[in-house]
Amino acid sequence: MISGKLKILEHALLSMGRRKQKNFAIIAVYTLTVATLASILFLTQSLRTEARNVLLDAPDLVVQRLAAGRHDLIPNHYAEKIGQLPGVGNVTPRIWGYYYDSLKKVNFTLMGIGPKERDLQLFSGELPKTAKQCALGNGIAKAYGVELGDSLVLVDSQNRTLLYEITGLFDHQSNLLTNDLILLTEPELRRFFNLPADRATDLAVQVYNQREIATLAKKIKYELPDTRPVGKTEILHTYDTVFNWRSGIMLTVFVSALIAFCILAWDKATGISAEEKREIGILKAIGWDTTDVLMLKFWEGLAVSLSSFLLGSSIAYLHIYFYGASVLTPVIQGWSVLFPEFQLTPAIDLYQIFVLAILTIVPYIACTVIPSWKSAITDPDSVMRS
Amino acid sequence: MILNPGILALLFGSTIAFVMLLYAAGLGVKILSRWDPQSSSEEQLLLERKTYLVSTIVNFAFGFEILSGLLFIYTVEDIHRLFIGAMCATGALNANQIGWLALLIKIILFFAAALWVHFNRLDQRAEDTPLVRPKYLGLLLLTPLVGLDLFLQYSYFTGLQPEIITSCCGSLFSLGNDSVASELAGLPAKPTMLAFFLIAGSCLIIQTLCLASKKAIFRYLLFVNALALFFISMASIVSFISLYIYQMPTHHCPFDMLQQNYAFVGYPIYIGLFTGTLFGLIPGLSQPLKKIASLKREIDKYERRWLLLSFFGIVIFLLIVAWPILFGPFILLGY
Numbered sequence: 001m002i003s004g005k006l007k008i009l010e011h012a013l014l015s016m017g018r019r020k021q022k023n024f025a026i027i028a029v030y031t032l033t034v035a036t037l038a039s040i041l042f043l044t045q046s047l048r049t050e051a052r053n054v055l056l057d058a059p060d061l062v063v064q065r066l067a068a069g070r071h072d073l074i075p076n077h078y079a080e081k082i083g084q085l086p087g088v089g090n091v092t093p094r095i096w097g098y099y100y101d102s103l104k105k106v107n108f109t110l111m112g113i114g115p116k117e118r119d120l121q122l123f124s125g126e127l128p129k130t131a132k133q134c135a136l137g138n139g140i141a142k143a144y145g146v147e148l149g150d151s152l153v154l155v156d157s158q159n160r161t162l163l164y165e166i167t168g169l170f171d172h173q174s175n176l177l178t179n180d181l182i183l184l185t186e187p188e189l190r191r192f193f194n195l196p197a198d199r200a201t202d203l204a205v206q207v208y209n210q211r212e213i214a215t216l217a218k219k220i221k222y223e224l225p226d227t228r229p230v231g232k233t234e235i236l237h238t239y240d241t242v243f244n245w246r247s248g249i250m251l252t253v254f255v256s257a258l259i260a261f262c263i264l265a266w267d268k269a270t271g272i273s274a275e276e277k278r279e280i281g282i283l284k285a286i287g288w289d290t291t292d293v294l295m296l297k298f299w300e301g302l303a304v305s306l307s308s309f310l311l312g313s314s315i316a317y318l319h320i321y322f323y324g325a326s327v328l329t330p331v332i333q334g335w336s337v338l339f340p341e342f343q344l345t346p347a348i349d350l351y352q353i354f355v356l357a358i359l360t361i362v363p364y365i366a367c368t369v370i371p372s373w374k375s376a377i378t379d380p381d382s383v384m385r386s
Numbered sequence: 387m388i389l390n391p392g393i394l395a396l397l398f399g400s401t402i403a404f405v406m407l408l409y410a411a412g413l414g415v416k417i418l419s420r421w422d423p424q425s426s427s428e429e430q431l432l433l434e435r436k437t438y439l440v441s442t443i444v445n446f447a448f449g450f451e452i453l454s455g456l457l458f459i460y461t462v463e464d465i466h467r468l469f470i471g472a473m474c475a476t477g478a479l480n481a482n483q484i485g486w487l488a489l490l491i492k493i494i495l496f497f498a499a500a501l502w503v504h505f506n507r508l509d510q511r512a513e514d515t516p517l518v519r520p521k522y523l524g525l526l527l528l529t530p531l532v533g534l535d536l537f538l539q540y541s542y543f544t545g546l547q548p549e550i551i552t553s554c555c556g557s558l559f560s561l562g563n564d565s566v567a568s569e570l571a572g573l574p575a576k577p578t579m580l581a582f583f584l585i586a587g588s589c590l591i592i593q594t595l596c597l598a599s600k601k602a603i604f605r606y607l608l609f610v611n612a613l614a615l616f617f618i619s620m621a622s623i624v625s626f627i628s629l630y631i632y633q634m635p636t637h638h639c640p641f642d643m644l645q646q647n648y649a650f651v652g653y654p655i656y657i658g659l660f661t662g663t664l665f666g667l668i669p670g671l672s673q674p675l676k677k678i679a680s681l682k683r684e685i686d687k688y689e690r691r692w693l694l695l696s697f698f699g700i701v702i703f704l705l706i707v708a709w710p711i712l713f714g715p716f717i718l719l720g721y
Contacts, residue, residue: 041391240467241388241548248389255398290438291510351392351460358395358457362450366402369446373439 008292012299015279026268027308033261034312034360035319036254041352042320043328044247049347051239054177055232059092059204060213063220064228071228073199078224082205085219087212093200095186097193099154104143110182112189122178124148125168131188135168139179152182157194205229250328251359258360262367269371280375281383290376297372305361313356321346388468392461393543396454400536403447403454404529410443411529414522421518437518441506444525448499451532455492458539459641468548475641482545488538495535498528500664501671508672508688512680572625572638575718582622585615586704589666593697597690602673609670612696616663619703623655626718627707633716655706662699665692 016023063082065074079091095112113127120127125148128134134152146152152164170178190197205220207213217229280293319325321344417433417440459475462485466478479485502524509517572578589611596604623640631643631651643652669692676682710716 044391237468237548244388244390244465244468247391248394251391251394252389255394290435294438294442351464354457354460355392355395358399358450358453359391362399362402365446366406369406369442370439373442377435377438 005295008295009299009303012296013303015296016300016303019273019276022268023304026265026304027311029261029264030304030308030360030364031312031315033254033258034309034356035315036257037251037359038313038316038356039319039325039328040247040250040254041356042316042346042348043325043344044243045349045352046320046344046347048240048243050344051243052236055236055239058232058235060207060210060232061205061217061220062230063203063205063224064230065202065226066228067226073195074202074227076198076200078227079200079203081223082203082220085216085223087208087216089206089208090204091206092204094202094204095189095195096201097189099182101154106143106180108140108180108182110184110189110192112186113183114186120170122171122174123168124171125166127168128164128183128185128188129167131185131191132163132165133167133185134164135170135183136166137170137178137181138172138175140182141166141169154182154192156192162192258363262363265364266367266371269368270374272371272375277375277378277383280378281380284378285380285384293376294372297368297376301365301368301372305364309357309361312360313353317346317348320344388465388543388546388548390461390465392457392464396457396461396539397536397543399450399454399457400532400539403450404532404536406443407447407525407529407532410440410447411526413440414525418519418522418526423514423518437515440522440525441510444506445503447532448503451492451495451499451535455496458489458492459644463641463645465546465548468546474639474645476639478546481547482542484538484542484545488535488542491531491535491538495528495531496660497664497667498524498531501667502528504668508675508681508684511684512678514680516678516681517675572629573621575626575629578618578622578625579719582618585611585618586700589615589662589700590697590704593666593693593700596669597693597697605669605673607670608666608696612663612666612670615666615700616659619659622707627655629718630707630710630714630716633710633714635718651706655703658699658701658703658706660699662696662703665696665699668692668696 063074063078065072065078074093076093079093082088083091097110099108099110100106101108123135125135136146136152140152141147144152146166148166148169150166152166154162154164156162164184168183170181184192189195205216207216213231213233217231220227220229283293283296284290319327325344413436417436420429420433422430462478463475466472466474469477469481472478472481479489502521505517505524506521509515509521589608592604592608592611596608620640624638628638628640628643629635631648632639641652642648643655644650645652669689672681672685672689676685
């Protein structure tokens with residue numbers, strides 16, 4: 001029984017080989033459709049995984065202060081108050097801000113580091129120790145063409161031009177985090193932005209028991225009503241939702257392309273040539289059943305689908321992981337101006353492949369069912385007589 | 387509503403399947419009303435040809451329904467991250483209770499669709515296709531079920547509210563609504579275990595009897611037993627099988643075992659159980675059809691294969707389930 005099915009498959013492949021042009025057209029368009037949808041799925045999946053990995057090391061809770069509904073600097077004594085709540089570990093005031101560089105027309109992130117900063121990974125050189133030193137992310141070093149030991153020129157909030165010696169550089173592997181980052185010492189950063197000494201940008205709070213994060217957030221909000229505690233899990237949820245939403249919107253847009261492709265497939269499947277009709281007529285005359293012809297058509301459809309599916313997803317793989325998703329990044333990535341040029345880690349699982357298969361193969365098979373049946377019920381005598 | 391690619395694929399595919407089934411059901415009504423196997427008119431010939439179209443469409447649609455059941459579980463598992471307190475698919479289903487109903491309909495659809503495809507094949511093998519009328523009546527009953535499935539999925543996914551940061555307050559808005567419960571409560575382990583192994587054992591014995599004798603009563607017994615085994619197994623998976631697999635006395639989730647962390651052990655378990663149950667039901671259901679001579683021949687030819695499939699399905703299921711209970715380090719009922 002199985003060998004009989006394989007014979008039909010063999011026949012299907014041979015007869016497809018005889019109609020190269022028609023099948024080539026279908027496979028080309030099909031491949032393109034699959035590649036587009038697959039690129040979207042692969043890219044968002046990788047970004048989601050990347051975001052998740054990055055946030056693993058994020059503080060459990062970030063506390064910001066709100067003034068008139070806007071983000072404001074938070075007084076340092078809030079940190080002591082929060083630190084006294086049971087279950088809270090370290091509370092670290094963080095100083096950071098954005099800096100617009102008019103020469104390169106990009107935004108940098110400036111961050112102050114305290115004296116007790118721990119050892120950093122993916123970092124070469126030394127962290128800044130004096131007011132005249134700084135450490136850079138790979139993207140900024142590239143933008144200015146500077147190296148370790150060179151100097152960097154920044155204009156502070158008083159419009160004074162300052163020269164910093166570059167003592168440390170981040171490796172490009174950490175680009176997603178550090179691409180646009182400049183590290184200065186904390187006192188220097190306060191002076192640079194003209195920040196008051198008793199305030200910080202926000203507080204990073206360590207929570208010992210992950211299950212208590214929500215409760216602690218509630219307590220902090222109760223004790224300090226003008227703050228906004230943001231949990232790590234909420235940031236994760238938000239990233240997940242945002243990436244889901246973006247890829248969902250893009251997929252919805254491309255569904256119209258999918259429908260156009262289905263119409264093409266329907267059209268191609270309906271318009272069978274006289275020669276093809278005769279072939280089916282002869283097959284039926286020599287004893288093939290309608291079920292056999294349907295099986296033949298099914299194998300044909302499956303061969304077309306699987307080859308396009310494999311080709312399309314391979315193209316998408318190359319596009320995303322070897323050519324940096326050049327076509328899609330502007331839409332999916334968003335936010336900053338200085339884009340990190342990062343190599344995405346392939347994070348494709350069976351689920352993505354499965355979703356892709358259902359999105360592409362199901363409509364194709366669906367719109368070839370009726371045309372296949374129409375050709376399968378061909379009367380042998382009427383065909384051969386014409 | 388969450389715009390997730392998996393959700394889009396599910397709704398898109400289900401809509402296609404439902405529309406095709408509607409078309410097939412329309413043809414089915416025509417076939418039902420005008421079917422006359424004695425006639426050799428042109429219309430009858432056309433109707434006979436249309437039965438091929440209906441079979442193909444239904445095979446396709448039901449094939450998709452089976453796949454979509456898997457995709458549904460996968461998707462629900464994937465979106466659990468969006469809900470506070472949800473740790474796996476159970477949490478995501480609890481976030482909107484309609485999800486459980488959708489899952490239930492999917493399981494019913496799986497059996498109904500598989501039985502329809504099965505009897506359709508049997509019928510097409512017989513020269514006089516005696517089952518045309520019951521088959522198409524069945525199709526008319528199944529089509530609304532697929533529609534219901536689509537509707538439930540849609541209302542489940544649109545009813546989900548993911549927890550995201552709002553502009554004024556990060557944490558507190560997720561505290562406003564209660565976080566979803568992540569666990570299912572199971573039946574007490576010891577009596578469930580007893581019932582499970584008793585039913586499973588009797589199932590294997592009846593299968594052996596069916597293989598040895600041609601008596602109808604054994605087939606009916608097997609039907610009842612397979613049905614009972616299915617429900618008891620489902621309860622047992624939640625009650626104690628999952629505990630042994632995860633080696634944790636509190637983890638009752640029936641979906642986590644489908645994940646990589648547990649070496650995908652859920653697949654052989656569920657495939658074994660579903661195959662075993664399905665092919666356990668078929669001999670009993672086919673028994674009344676033996677009155678028709680052309681079908682009796684076909685049934686006698688294939689019955690042995692169904693019984694063996696059922697037998698091995700349940701054996702595989704039992705082996706995987708019993709292994710951690712007998713040889714695993716986890717002890718649930720020790721003292």
